[in-house]
Every structure is written in C-alpha cells, then in structure tokens.
Amino acid sequence: MKRRVFFKTTIVSSAAAAILPQIGFAQLKPSNKMQMYYELRTYTLKDADQLSLVEDYLERAAIPALNRLGIENIGVFTELKPSAQSIVIVLIPYQSLHEFETINDRLEQDKLYLTKGASYLNAPATKPAYERIQSSLLKAFKNMPGIELPSKDKRIFELRRYEHASEAAGTKKREMFNDAGEIEIFKRLGFKPVFFGETIIGEARPNLIYMVTFDDMAARDQHWKSFGADPEWKKISAIPEYADSKLVSKITSTFLQPAEYSQI
Structure with a gap:
C-alpha cells in the first residue's frame, strides 16, 4: 500500500475460547495456552514522505523480520475516514513478555532487516521517518x-x-466480558472480535481495548443495534454491579481499514 492521503490523529495510541464454526475465521492459540501480549503502536506522520517511509x-523490513522470528499475524491499519494528519x-502479538522484551535485540541481529529497513532506521534528525510513536502494551483476556483472524x-x-474510573471498575468490566458472557454474545452476533486486551502500560489507564470487524459501516450499525436488543445482553447489563455507568467512564471508537500487506 502506497497511500498519499493524510489521516487524522486519533486518541488511540495506546497497543483460548472455542473456535466458532465460521468459514474463514480461525483462532491463533499461544503454544503454551497462556494469554498473549499485544503491542498496539501508533505512528503519527506529518506528510506523504513519512507515510511512504x-x-x-x-511491509519490506519489519513484518518479514518479525515473521522470521516466529511472530506472525501482524496487523497494520489506517483510518477509514482520514483527514488532516x-x-x-x-498490532503486534507476542507469546510472552520475554518475547516482547527481547525483540529489538533480536531484530538488530538480522542483517536482512537492517538492510531492508535502512532508510527508516537511519533517517536523519533533520528528516525523521515519523513525528512520534506511541505504544501500549496489552494483556489478552483469559477467555480470548x-x-x-477474520476472513x-x-x-x-x-x-x-x-x-x-478506577482499577476496581476495570476488573469488574473484564469480569463482565470473561465470566458473565459478553465475549460470547459478541461472537454469537457475528461481531468477529479480533482481540480483547487490558492495557498494562499506556495512556489513559485504567482501560481495556478490543477490536471487532464488519463488512461495512451499515453492517456495523446493524450489529450494534442487535447487540443492544439482545436478551442475554439485557440480562447481563441489568445486574447492578455490571451497570456500564459504573464500569465505563469513556468510550473511544476508531474506524480502520487494513493495509494491503496487513496480516489481519
């Protein structure tokens, strides 16, 4: 993908359940069956040159190198309706914190990575490759x-x-997803969730972040309408300790499209 369109900066900067019998929708299980960790990385760019770089x-350096190191299914996205910056x-998934901690050292030993990524890695201070990188480290939910992978x-x-509003509220909301059945409702209604994660390190903590996917915006609106009307959701959300007004103080949605080379 070699887009030259500029995209608006969003607030997102942060970054095994049974397989559903859906065509083209497979689950990636960590080899040790433990919860994965995700780096959710946001590059802020000022112009077409930075975007291209x-x-x-x-596409040519980082993802192939990470794949060679056994880190697969890396997602790359831009905003669906971009404007301004x-x-x-x-989205980079890791099997463990150790894998996350050591990845940069391992990449520095990869000569092909250093060669393919030279323009980016060696960009001068007078002409940097990006304005800023903001990253969040997330821990996957126990029930996912x-x-x-979507189709x-x-x-x-x-x-x-x-x-x-508090760590306790975050714990309760994750309980709602994991133990009260909210994840299962998402799957049953066809939201095709990609991941759910608690932000361990990142901005605006405490928070959780998740990703769902749809055919288009019309399908998205219909799915959320169905979710709000779902009898099981109404039952769960009626439980006083799960009232969203107590557990969620702010919701931020960012609509994305995958890059042509994205593995998600």
Whole structure:
C-alpha cells in the first residue's frame, strides 16, 4: 500500500475460547495456552514522505523480520475516514513478555532487516521517518487469550477503548466480558472480535481495548443495534454491579481499514 492521503490523529495510541464454526475465521492459540501480549503502536506522520517511509519499512523490513522470528499475524491499519494528519496503527502479538522484551535485540541481529529497513532506521534528525510513536502494551483476556483472524474479504475494523474510573471498575468490566458472557454474545452476533486486551502500560489507564470487524459501516450499525436488543445482553447489563455507568467512564471508537500487506 502506497497511500498519499493524510489521516487524522486519533486518541488511540495506546497497543483460548472455542473456535466458532465460521468459514474463514480461525483462532491463533499461544503454544503454551497462556494469554498473549499485544503491542498496539501508533505512528503519527506529518506528510506523504513519512507515510511512504513507514509503510515501506513495515511491509519490506519489519513484518518479514518479525515473521522470521516466529511472530506472525501482524496487523497494520489506517483510518477509514482520514483527514488532516496521518496515522498508521500496528498490532503486534507476542507469546510472552520475554518475547516482547527481547525483540529489538533480536531484530538488530538480522542483517536482512537492517538492510531492508535502512532508510527508516537511519533517517536523519533533520528528516525523521515519523513525528512520534506511541505504544501500549496489552494483556489478552483469559477467555480470548489469542488473536482470532477474520476472513480476507473486504471489511472494516472498529477499535474500541473503554476507560474506567478506577482499577476496581476495570476488573469488574473484564469480569463482565470473561465470566458473565459478553465475549460470547459478541461472537454469537457475528461481531468477529479480533482481540480483547487490558492495557498494562499506556495512556489513559485504567482501560481495556478490543477490536471487532464488519463488512461495512451499515453492517456495523446493524450489529450494534442487535447487540443492544439482545436478551442475554439485557440480562447481563441489568445486574447492578455490571451497570456500564459504573464500569465505563469513556468510550473511544476508531474506524480502520487494513493495509494491503496487513496480516489481519
């Protein structure tokens, strides 16, 4: 993908359940069956040159190198309805904190990566490759410990962040997803969630972040309408301790489209 359109900066900067019998929708289970960790990385870019440089680095250097190191299914996204400044959002899954901690050292030993990424890695201070990178480290939910891949059909993604007034409220909201059945409702209604994660390190904590996918905006609106009317959701949300007004203080949605080379 070599877009030259500029995208608006969003607030998102942060970054195994049973497989559903859906065509083109598979779950990636960590080899140790433990919860995965996700880096959700946001590149802020000021112009077409930076956009081109970052995309070339991701497509030709970073993603192939990470794949060689066993890190697969890396997502790259831009905003669906961009305006003003450009952003590129990258989702990188890790099997463990150790893998996350050591990845940069391992990349520095990869000569092909250093060669392919030279323009980005060695960009001068007078002409940097990007304005800033902001990253969040997330821990996957226990009831969805790995990424689930949607089909490669044309689709859009919604990245949602729920901020909590306190750590206790965040714990309760994750309980609502994991133990009260909210994740299962998403799957049953066809939201095709990609991941759910608690933000361990990142801005606007405490919060959780998750990603769902739809055919288009009309399908997205219909799915959320169905969710609000779902009898099981009404039952769960009627429980006093799960009232969203107590557990979620702010919701941020960002609508994304995958890059042509995205693995999600």
